[in-house]
Each structure stands twice: as C-alpha cells, then as structure tokens.
Amino acid sequence: MFxxxxxxxLLDGLPWLACYLTTGKHMAFYGSFLTVLALLAxxxxxxxxxxxxxxxxxxxxxxxxxxxGKTYTAMVRGVPDIVFFLFVPIxxxxxxxxxxxxxxxxxxxxxxxxxxxxxxxxxxKLPLSNAPQWAHEVYGFALAMIAFAIVFGAFAAxxxxxxxxxxxxxxxxxxxxxxxxxxxxxxxxxxxxxxxxALPGLSNLWQILxxxxxxxxxxxxxxxxxxxRELGGAKTSTFSYPHPDWRLYYFLGLLVFYxxxxxxxxxxxxxxxxxxxxxxxxxxxxxxxxxxx
Amino acid sequence: MKSFLTLTAAILSLxxxxxxxxxxxxxxxxxAYPPYxxxxxxxxxxxxxxxxxDELCLRANLTCEWVTNDxxxxxxxxxxxxxxxxxxxxxxxxxxxxxxxxxQDYYPPAASAYAALSDDLDLSEAVIAAQTGTLQAGxxxxxxxxxxxxxxxxxxxxxxxxxxxxxxxxxKDFLVTIVAESDLIFVGDDVxxxxxxxxxxxxxxxxxxxxxxAAITSMxxxxxLNALLVKWxxxxxxxx
Numbered sequence: 001m002f003x004x005x006x007x008x009x010l011l012d013g014l015p016w017l018a019c020y021l022t023t024g025k026h027m028a029f030y031g032s033f034l035t036v037l038a039l040l041a042x043x044x045x046x047x048x049x050x051x052x053x054x055x056x057x058x059x060x061x062x063x064x065x066x067x068x069g070k071t072y073t074a075m076v077r078g079v080p081d082i083v084f085f086l087f088v089p090i091x092x093x094x095x096x097x098x099x100x101x102x103x104x105x106x107x108x109x110x111x112x113x114x115x116x117x118x119x120x121x122x123x124x125k126l127p128l129s130n131a132p133q134w135a136h137e138v139y140g141f142a143l144a145m146i147a148f149a150i151v152f153g154a155f156a157a158x159x160x161x162x163x164x165x166x167x168x169x170x171x172x173x174x175x176x177x178x179x180x181x182x183x184x185x186x187x188x189x190x191x192x193x194x195x196x197x198a199l200p201g202l203s204n205l206w207q208i209l210x211x212x213x214x215x216x217x218x219x220x221x222x223x224x225x226x227x228x229r230e231l232g233g234a235k236t237s238t239f240s241y242p243h244p245d246w247r248l249y250y251f252l253g254l255l256v257f258y259x260x261x262x263x264x265x266x267x268x269x270x271x272x273x274x275x276x277x278x279x280x281x282x283x284x285x286x287x288x289x290x291x292x293x
Numbered sequence: 294m295k296s297f298l299t300l301t302a303a304i305l306s307l308x309x310x311x312x313x314x315x316x317x318x319x320x321x322x323x324x325a326y327p328p329y330x331x332x333x334x335x336x337x338x339x340x341x342x343x344x345x346x347d348e349l350c351l352r353a354n355l356t357c358e359w360v361t362n363d364x365x366x367x368x369x370x371x372x373x374x375x376x377x378x379x380x381x382x383x384x385x386x387x388x389x390x391x392x393x394x395x396x397q398d399y400y401p402p403a404a405s406a407y408a409a410l411s412d413d414l415d416l417s418e419a420v421i422a423a424q425t426g427t428l429q430a431g432x433x434x435x436x437x438x439x440x441x442x443x444x445x446x447x448x449x450x451x452x453x454x455x456x457x458x459x460x461x462x463x464x465k466d467f468l469v470t471i472v473a474e475s476d477l478i479f480v481g482d483d484v485x486x487x488x489x490x491x492x493x494x495x496x497x498x499x500x501x502x503x504x505x506x507a508a509i510t511s512m513x514x515x516x517x518l519n520a521l522l523v524k525w526x527x528x529x530x531x532x533x
Contacts, residue, residue, distance in 0.1 A: 023334040024335035027336070028336045097374075114496070115392075116372050116496075117372050117374075117497045118373050119495070119497050120374070129316060129318075133360065136360070220363070222361075230324075230325070233447035233451075234447060234451065236470040237470060237474060238331065239334055240334045242474070247451075
C-alpha cells in the first residue's frame with residue numbers, strides 16, 4: 001500500500017507493523033467485518049418476516065396453515081442449528097440446479113447423480129462456472145443468509161406467538177365490544193401491544209444471531225474467523241511478513257469486536273424497551289407512569 | 294408465493310443470454326500448505342501449485358480461476374460441483390480413487406517426516422499430530438502411536454510447540470522451512486507415502502482429466518515440471 005513497504009525484510013518495529021497491517025490480506029480481513037455486519041443487517045429483517053409469518057400461521061383458524069406454522073417452528077427448533085446450516089445451503093443449491101437443469105437441458109439423458117457426483121448440464125450450473133468469483137461468493141453468502149433466516153425465523157415465530165398470547169385478554173374483548181373485526185383487532189390492538197412482551201425474547205435472539213455469525217466460516221464464506229485463523233497462523237520466510245503464531249492476538253481482536261457489538265445492541269434494546277413500555281399495563285409501564293406523575 | 298415464483302423464474306433465467314464462449318475451469322486448493330499452496334500477503338493463491346496450475350491451464354487452453362476450500366470438505370465440494378479440480382498436494386490413494394478421479398501425477402511419491410522439539414522420542418508410542426483426512430493421519434493411526442488430528446497443517450505445528458503433541462507428521466516439504474526457522478527438529482526416518490501427487494477431478498469429468506493429464510505429460514517431457522519442483526522444493530527433491 002505504502003511505497004516504503006516494497007521490501008518488508010528491511011523494516012522493523014512500527015514501520016514494519018504499519019506495512020504488515022495494510023497488506024492485501026489484511027484488507028480482506030477488514031472487509032470481512034463488513035460481511036458479518038451485512039449478514040446481520042440482511043438476516044435480521046428476514047428472520048423477523050419468517051417469524052411473523054410463522055407466528056401468524058401458527059395462530060391461524062385455517063387448519064393446514066396452522067399445521068404448517070407449528071411444524072415449521074417445531075422442526076427447526078428441534079434440529080441442531082449446525083445441522084441445519086450444513087443442510088439448507090446444499091439442499092437449496094442442488095434443488096435449484098436440478099430445477100434449472102430440467103428447464104434448460106430437457107434432452108440431457110445422463111443421470112444427474114453419477115456415483116457420488118452431482119452432475120447437471122453446464123448451462124444449469126449456479127452460478128455458471130464462467131461467472132466471476134464475486135458471483136460465486138455472493139451466491140454462497142445468499143444461501144448462508146437464507147439458512148440463517150429460516151433458523152432464526154423459527155425461534156422468532158415462537159417468541160412472537162408467545163407475545164401475542166401475552167397481550168391482556170381485556171384489550172381483545174374491548175376491541176370486540178367496539179365492533180372491530182378479527183383482522184382489525186389483530187393489526188390495531190394485538191400487534192402494537194405485543195412488542196413489549198416480545199422484546200426480551202427478540203433481544204436474546206439478536207444476541208445469539210450475532211454470536212452465531214462465525215458459523216459462516218463453516219459454510220465456506222470467508223468471514224472474520226477464517227481470516228483471523230489464516231493471518232494468525234505462524235508464517236515462515238515463504239511469506240513477506242514472517243511472524244510466529246499470533247492467533248491469540250487475532251482472536252482477542254475478534255473477542256473485543258463481538259463484545260462491543262453485543263454491548264451496543266444491549267444499549268439499543270434497553271432504549272427500545274423504555275419506549276415500548278410507555279403507557280403499557282406492565283410493571284415497567286406502571287413504573288414510568290408513577291415516575292412522571 | 295407469487296414473489297417466490299418470480300424469484301425462481303428470475304434465477305432460472307439468470308444469465309440465459311450469456312454466451313458459452315469458453316468454459317472456465319475452477320481450481321480448488323487449500324491455501325494453507327506452503328510451499329505447495331498458500332495465500333500470500335496480497336491475499337492471492339501462491340505456491341508451487343499456483344504456478345503449476347496456471348501453466349497447465351495455459352497448455353490445455355483453459356481459462357482457470359482459483360478458489361480456496363478447507364481441506365476436510367475439499368473432496369465433497371468437488372463432487373458436488375463447487376469447483377472442477379483439486380490441486381492441493383493431494384496424493385493418489387485407492388480410498389480417494391473410489392470417490393474422485395486423478396490425472397497423472399505431477400510430483401513423485403513425496404517423503405513425510407516427523408518434526409519434534411527433542412529427539413529422545415519413541416515414535417511408536419508418542420502423541421503425533423497430523424492433519425485430518427491425510428495420508429499421514431492414516432499412517433499414524435495404523436502405527437499404534439496416539440493420533441491427534443487437526444483441521445489445518447499449521448495447527449499441527451502449533452500443537453507440538455505448545456506441548457500438546459510430541460511430534461507433527463506431515464509432508465517433509467512443508468516442514469523444511471519451519472524446521473529451519475524454529476526450534477523444531479526432524480526426528481526418526483522419512484516415510485514414503487502414496488502414489489504421487491496429482492490433480493483430482495470428478496469421475497464423470499474424463500474430458501478435463503485427459504486435458505490436464507496431457508498438459509502434465511508435456512511439462513514432464515520438456516523438463517519444465519522438474520524445474521518447477523526444484524524451484525519450490527530445493528535441488529534435492531524427487532523429480533521425473
């Protein structure tokens with residue numbers, strides 16, 4: 001990056017460190033922090049959407065929809081996350097390639113499964129094998145994101161349906177007495193009031209999601225854990241910047257990153273909780289009322 | 294549901310217009326096994342196999358792209374089509390041949406060696422660190438010594454340095470620089486394992502297998518392969 005870094009073997013001390021910390025490899029490491037944040041930013045809303053849909057389905061009056069909602073939460077919550085993270089991306093990848101294969105290469109006569117190989121025609125590959133590397137990475141990242149959203153959506157569904165049943169029955173009865181339809185009661189009375197009951201569970205889920213992001217590494221996405229391990233490992237003079245085993249320092253850095261991230265989220269959730277408790281018939285809401293009275 | 298269908302349709306038609314002028318061959322490597330393959334300080338794949346792979350692609354007239362993948366899932370991901378070839382210091386064995394196919398070997402059977410902190414060690418009873426799913430791990434398991442497996446070769450060395458294992462057992466070429474630059478020493482005799490190192494391809498992909506084999510043969514014939522091996526592994530290395 002800097003001109004003085006042309007020959008690192010001549011440097012030592014701070015200049016060496018400055019050059020070392022700005023190598024292309026380190027830039028990839030810094031970039032991977034954004035990967036993690038992007039995963040969180042995209043997955044959280046999707047997981048909420050899955051969760052809300054799951055909770056609504058589980059409470060539905062239509063039996064098949066109710067079974068679907070209940071099966072989804074029960075199944076995903078009952079299977080170890082890691083199994084799901086390994087299963088969903090492979091199943092989706094092969095499923096999509098199979099579909100594309102059927103559409104694009106109808107006259108292909110060789111079997112798709114040949115021994116242990118999964119062979120589809122070149123035009124059905126996803127992404128196409130001549131796609132640039134970033135397309136492959138985005139695709140892998142998207143599959144990982146969907147797996148995360150499905151798993152965390154199931155937990156969110158359970159939290160939300162619990163919160164929906166926690167809204168005081170008097171509120172629902174009053175809505176009915178005013179002549180609101182079921183739909184109106186749901187959107188105008190139940191949903192606005194359930195958040196305060198859902199928030200503790202959701203904040204828990206968020207923290208678990210933050211801490212589950214290193215699982216990206218398992219899915220082959222080059223995240224911060226991958227780069228920390230790669231950069232921290234002992235380097236011989238084969239590399240331009242030889243150093244002993246520094247994994248301890250790199251993992252310490254990750255520890256600080258995750259701690260600050262969860263700390264910031266905690267503050268945000270406390271703030272949200274204060275706002276949502278306002279005017280609610282809960283202990284926290286009552287305490288706020290007394291404090292201002 | 295409707296948006297799901299639209300999405301599916303979009304994915305199905307994705308790049309339908311792209312012309313298949315020239316197929317790209319994706320080469321998978323581990324990127325953690327210097328000097329065979331490693332990620333250099335610029336973040337690119339480097340090493341003997343990088344040079345070899347690029348040269349093979351040039352000779353076979355293929356466009357190649359490098360990808361890295363963890364060692365323990367490197368065969369499953371080849372088989373499921375994430376990339377088309379493995380160039381990762383992988384020796385030919387009968388066990389691997391049941392799942393994937395190999396081209397001609399590009400490195401003769403290489404010596405494996407033990408590295409430890411001291412030489413007063415009974416290798417048949419010591420705790421030996423090796424990388425999971427390697428020939429060396431299989432060899433240690435059969436030798437009767439206690440086997441300690443790690444996901445990366447780097448971790449096997451770290452285990453010896455912090456006393457978790459008595460010795461690490463890997464390809465000698467990987468250990469040479471490490472032994473030269475740290476307080477580790479070679480102990481015991483070298484062991485010759487495997488039937489040589491080759492490129493792994495899917496069993497159904499005999500076209501690529503033939504192209505790469507032909508390119509390796511032409512490199513053997515004009516001596517450029519030997520020159521490459523000597524450049525990366527030193528003048529005493531086994532050549533053709």
